[in-house]
Amino acid sequence: MVSTARIEQAVLLLREKLDRLQSTKQGAVQSGMATSGSAEGALDPLRKMVKQGELRRPDLRKALVRNLLAGTFGPMLATSLELQSVADEVTRILEENPEGLVLLDRALDELE
16 A cells, blocks of 8 residues: 555645646747757657547546656656556545646646
8 A cells, every 4th residue: 555645745746747847838838939848758648648539538637647757756667556556546636626636637738
């Protein structure tokens, strides 16, 4: 079982990363330039899934959380069962919170 402290830490890290991605995106739009940083490149496969429209919204939210957590903790942990478990729990927590759900959906909308 994954400890509650790790899940809370993952939620905080994810919120921080989502906020940072959003502010980076807004800054790029305001300056008229698109960013091509590593965070943007890591989101390319997810962006493609969003545009194809073949996955349900809850599955896309889960993929976004996993992608962001994998980017935070590194590629070696990206396929670990523990990270997947934490990502599932973080997604559930965010989806149960109205602000978290809006945050996830806004991030997905920006990938379209």
